Amino acid sequence: MRKSIIVVGSGVAGMTAALEAADAYDVTLFTKADLAQSNTRYAQGGVAVVIDAMSDPGAPHLGDTIESHxxxxxxxxxxxxDEDTVRILCAEGPEAIDELIARGVPFDRHDGELSHGLEAAHTYARILHAGGDATGAGIAYALIDRLRESTVTIRERTTVVDVIVEAGQAVGVRLLDGEDVRADSVILATGGAGQLFPYTTNPEVATADGLGMALRAGAVAADLEFYQFHPTSLDAPGNFLISEAVRGEGATLIDVDGKRFMLDVHPDAELAPRDVVARGIAAQMAKQPGIPVRLDATALGAEFLAKRFPNIDAACRAQGFDWGEVPIPVTPAAHYYMGGIRTDEWGRTSIPGLYAVGEAACNGLHGANRLASNSLLEGAVYGTRVIEGLNDPAPLAEFDSDWTAPIALDLADDPDGDDVNRSDLQQLMWDAAGLSRNGEDLERALATLSEWRAPVATDAKSAEDANLLVVARAVVASAMARRESRGGHYRTDFPESDPAQAKHSSIAPQHA
Incomplete structure (x- = not known):
């Protein structure tokens, strides 16, 4: 009799895992919306990878190596x-791309060769893209087609509310309607947590569900203080993402007087690491209150912008911006979670039988700040590895010197408290745990969060709100514990990095 696997989530990581397992396991994939609703679907920039076939003399990637990546x-x-997980990503990336192409992903080509672009903090132009700025959609829809052709049982618009743990082992999941679904292994691939904040490039489904469920189940999480805020979302309703690739093509950031202010912030200016650019924009916005900074792509020309970035072009025009002629207003927004459920390089968590992969997981790959366009590659590479990891059901290894001892997380609600209101939680998190933090604000935030109560999960939204509350508490507790600034975690009361704190953080529920 074949073993069974439950996969929760339908982004590149979840769908890759399901497809990799389909021939050897009975696989059921749950997703709370339709298959296409995921952070993957909305990813624009592309996939960072070094491929030997990219050896076109004189090309901008000439000389690129896996070591450089x-x-x-x-x-x-x-x-x-974590250098081991980084090397796995970069070395196994080319094979993962070959598999995506085999599964029908239509990466853009020029003269028959894969096209590639440059993004911030990359030494070489190594970013593959599809449909110009629709890479995530190209990947998502290709994998959806393969999934529907496979033997995987697909349950769309089905909300998973909890992981079932018996005798210390994950044995299945509980659904919103109370149904228990059993399996030999559970893989959480639920994506990010952008809805912790009022301003995010993530879709509405990114409500930290996998992380919330894992914490309630007693799993260890890691690096939850590190959240990446994308520097350039359109300053308009919806915070539409303006890809890093636009700056890679030469667009610049200007202040109210038309000056390139990032030249005074970092030697790489607009192509500095994301956390640096995001804080640079926030600081400039504070200097010109009420007036956003602007992204000037006019030198690239309207024709090029429409061809290279068709989705961004359409979104700008829909908001009344002719970005080929006039600079557009941009602002930072919550974008990607470096932290997540703690895993090893095989996706194993601290609970036997429970695995996590993609943005929901944290294996140390991204450290304090993710390199642009490594996320889709992570889903493809580690979505394959997590199935290989099923052959060894042991939980991940004990903590080593690169990880701190887990912070104790109190999950108890105030029985007399009010049910959490999502808008209030989002604004609290933006003010206290957003681009800049300090101890006083974090302490007040944690006190407020402890006064709120998780709602009873009677519908999808209340289930999401329960996850957002437990994760918000974990984020604030983690941010309080890291008394330094590093990557996506910036504290105004501890503005410098402390070499003694160069370790991954960990947090675990008290009842674990």
Whole structure:
């Protein structure tokens, strides 16, 4: 009798895992919306990878190596990226791309060769893209087609509310309607947590569900203080993402007087690491209150912009911006979670039988700040590895010297408290745990969060709100514990990095 696997989530990581397992396991994939609703679907920039076939003489990637990709990733990670997991990503990336192409992903080509672009903090132009700025959609829809052709049982618009743990082992999941679904292994691939904040490039489904469920189940989480805020979302309703690739093509950031202010912030100016650019924009916005900074792409020309970035072009025009002629207003927004459920390089968590992969997981790959366009590659590479890891059901290894001892997280609600209101939680998190933090604000935030109560999960939204509350508490507790600034975690009361704190943080529920 074949073993069974439950996969929760339908981004590149979840769908890759399901497809990799389909021939050897009975696989059921749950997703709370339709298959296409994921952070993957909305990813624009592309996939960072070094492929030997990219050897076109005189091309901008000439001389690129896997070692260079490793080095760029480690630099972006601000001293916290785990080198072993980084090397796995970069070395196994080309094979993962070959598999995506075999599964029908239509990466853009020029003269028959894969096209590639440059993004911030990359030494070489190594970013593959599809449909110009629709790479995530190209990947998502290709994998959806393969998934529907496979033997995987697909349950769309089905909300998973908890992981079932018996005798210390994950044995299945509980659904919103009370149904228990059993399996030999559970893989959480639920994506990010952008809805912790009022301003985010993430879709509405990114409500930290996997992380919330894992914490309630007693799993250890890691690096939850590190959240990446994308520097350039359109300053308009919806915070539409303006890809890093636009700056890679030569667009610049200007202040109210038309001056390139990032030249005074970092030697790489607009192509500095994301956390640096995001804080640079926030600081400039504070100097010109009420007036956003602007992204000037006019030198690239309207024709080029429409061809290279068709989705961004359409979004700008829909908001009344002719970005080929006039600079557009941009602002930072919550974008990507470096932290997540703690895993090893095989996706194993601290609970036997429970696995996590993609943005929901944290294996140390991204450190304190993710390198642009490594996320889709992570889903493809580690979505494959997590199935290989099923052959060894042991939980991840004990903590080593690169990880701190877990912070104790109190999950108890105030029985007399009010049910959490999502808008209030989002604004609290933006003010206290957003681009800049300090101890006083974090302490007040944690006190407020402890006064709120998780709602009973009677519908999808209340289930999401329960996850957002437990994760918000974990984020604030983690941010309080790291008394330094590093990557996506910036504290105004501890503005410098402390070499003694160059370790991954960990947090675990008290009842674990």
């Amino acid at each position: 490793v080095g760029d990733t480690l630099v972006a990670g601000a001293g916290l990226s």
